[in-house]
Amino acid sequence: MTRMKTMLGYAGAKRLARGLGWFSIALGALELLAPRRVGDALGMQHESGAIQAYGAREIASGIGILAARDPTPWIWARVIGDALDLATLAPNADPRNPQRPYVLMAIGAVAGVALLDYLCADGLARKEDDHRSRRDYADRSGFPQSPNAMRGAAREPEMVSTARH
Amino acid sequence: MKALCWHGKEDIRCDSVPDPRIEEPRDAIIRMTSCAICGSDLHLYDGFMPGMKSGDIMGHEFMGEVVEVGSGNKKLKVGDRVVVPFTIVCGDCDQCRRSNFSVCERTNRNKDLADKAFGHTTAGLFGYTHLTGGYPGGQAEYVRVPYADVGPVKVPSTLTDEQVLFLGDIFPTGWQAAIQCDIEPTDTVAIWGAGPVGQMAVRSAVLLGARQVIMIDNVPERLSMAAAGGAITINFDEESVVERLNDLTGGKGPEKCIDAVGMEAHASGSVDSLYDRAKQALMLETDRPHVLREMIYVCRPAGVLSIPGVYGGLIDKIPFGALMNKGLTIRTGQTHVNKWTDDLLRRIEEGEIDPSFVITHTARLEDGPEFYKTFRDKKDGCIKVVLKP
Structure with a gap:
């Protein structure tokens, strides 16, 4: 994964996390509201309850990612959720399942998203590198003297009265 | 002339458009020497403000040299160096007389639209939707300034564009x-x-x-x-x-x-x-x-x-x-720019503050579309972009 580690910086990972958060909510809503359709497509007609539970998990992850100050734990939670999804889908890839092609497609899709989740979590871990590479404007005060020396320089009587009109 | 024009969400282009001309006696035409992308331009760029039309010229923070004045304009003369406030003000209405310039009652030429949207009209603004008059903005080589015998602020040659440009807005x-x-x-x-x-x-x-x-x-x-x-x-x-x-x-x-x-x-x-x-x-x-x-x-x-x-x-x-x-x-409220400009210009002249500290990027007007994105995405440490037509 060494090469992959260079693919996503902290800022990109933050943007990707937002996208994954909304994706999580959308997928979760689909699983929660239309479990039978999802089940039919994957040959899992009798697992509506489980599909709805997975949907609730997706929505919780999505809200966590979008609402948390630091989305990293929620992204890792998604990685674990991806593993759970793959473990659930794998037995249904049985050749006897008439929906097998769709199950294989779903496995591929989950694997792809899992990779994105991992890259995102990896990128989020690089916050310190990101801070070091940013510009520093510590010399841009705009004042001829230190801010403390300039404090109150404009506090003239006429200015105070203007403010109260 | 060249101008940055709005064509839709996240779609700003540097177009060739007709040069502006004097339309009213109080007008002036300004040749731009510097203009800036303002944070509020990003609300237009991101498509959050209603009332824009394809081809509208962007920009409301600009300055330059007077190249033509209308017959009724006694304040400006050709060659004057001016900063133009983003609010267009008549100077005569009840609100202007109270120094409430940003709610000037006369300069919004789409007053009916503003009355419907806000209950009462506010001032005309450069390059900022048809709700505020649909006036062509200043991210261009030239701009027509209506009521130019009131708003523009003459600035001394001892100060650089970068020091005084922001008197027009931020x-x-x-x-x-x-x-x-x-x-x-x-x-x-x-x-x-x-x-x-x-x-x-x-x-x-x-x-x-x-x-x-x-x-x-x-x-x-x-x-x-x-x-x-x-x-x-x-x-x-x-x-x-x-x-x-x-x-x-x-x-x-x-x-x-x-x-x-x-x-x-x-x-x-x-x-x-x-x-x-x-x-x-x-x-x-x-x-x-x-x-x-x-x-x-x-x-x-x-x-x-x-x-x-x-x-x-x-x-x-x-x-x-x-x-x-x-x-x-x-x-x-929008800023009553002319209420503060004399005082702030004096403070700049006296060295109390130099607003140029905020400029992080300077580019050609033609590169403006790219810098809208850089500014919006806060890339490359971007805080303030100045464009040079």
């Missing part, structure tokens, strides 16, 4: 935001948004004598610039704004709060921000007022909320009970 906007706070020497002033207006508000609050100025943002380089101007900084990605403000004020909260963010607030670590995004996506809300909610919550009772940040329409879930019971005062 400097008086940050200044008015601080003035509206009625700052006392014992006050803590908390400012949300370390963009250009927020930076000017920090310096203004310091000059006006605030005991403590606090800047809230999550972009490290912007926070570093705010700190340079004398602010204590809070990175909302790393710590709780409410807890830190309480720590810094002995649990009482800041007496004065300034919203230099406006309608596109986004905040990590807040459920209400998520709610706003979802509601905005469903077109059930036009603006995202996270900062307003937070200001109402943290402000010390009997404090002041000053709002220079631009809002365009409807907001939801404002804790008005807290606002009312805490006895907070809200002061807002």
Whole structure:
């Protein structure tokens, strides 16, 4: 994964996390509201309850990612959720399942998203590198003297009265 | 001439358009020497402000040289060097006589539209939707300035463009935001948004004598610039704004709060921000007022909320009970630029402040579309872009 580690910086990972958060909510809503359709497509007609539970998990992850100050734990939670999804889908890839092609497609899709989740979590871990590479404007005060020396320089009587009109 | 034109969401192009000409006796034509991309231009770029038409010329922060004046204009002459305020003002109406220039009653040529949208018209603005007159803006080689015998501010040749350009918008906007706070020497002033207006508000609050100025943002380089101007900084990605403000004020909260963010607030670590995004996506809300909610919550009772940040329409879930019971005062509005320009120009001339500190990027006008994106995405440490036609 060494090469992959260079693919996503902290800022990109933050943007990707937002996208994954909304994706999580959308997928979760689909699983929660239309479990039978999802089940039919994957040959899992009798697992509506489980599909709805997975949907609730997706929505919780999505809200966590979008609402948390630091989305990293929620992204890792998604990685674990991806593993759970793959473990659930794998037995249904049985050749006897008439929906097998769709199950294989779903496995591929989950694997792809899992990779994105991992890259995102990896990128989020690089916050310190990101801070070091940013510009520093510590010399841009705009004042001829230190801010403390300039404090109150404009506090003239006429200015105070203007403010109260 | 070349001009940056709006063609839709995230679609600004450098087009060839007809040169402007004198239309009214009080007009002047200005040849641009410098113009800037303003944070409020981004609301147009992002498609959040209604009333734009394809081909509209952008830009409301600009300066240059007078190349032509109308027959009724006795104030300007060809060759004058002027900064043009973003508000177009007549100087004669009831509001202008009270120095409420941003709500001039005459200059919005789409008054009926504004009356319907806002109840009463506000001033015409350069390059800022047909709700405010649909006037061509100043991100161009030339611009027609209506009522040019009132608004434009003559500037001396001893000062550079970079020192005086921001008299047209962000400097008086940050200044008015601080003035509206009625700052006392014992006050803590908390400012949300370390963009250009927020930076000017920090310096203004310091000059006006605030005991403590606090800047809230999550972009490290912007926070570093705010700190340079004398602010204590809070990175909302790393710590709780409410807890830190309480720590810094002995649990009482800041007496004065300034919203230099406006309608596109986004905040990590807040459920209400998520709610706003979802509601905005469903077109059930036009603006995202996270900062307003937070200001109402943290402000010390009997404090002041000053709002220079631009809002365009409807907001939801404002804790008005807290606002009312805490006895907070809200002061807002587009900037009455000409009310402040003489005083601020004097302060620049006397060396009290040099607003050019905020410029991080200078580019050719033709490169403007690219720099809209750089500025919007806060890439490459971008805080303020100046374009040279």
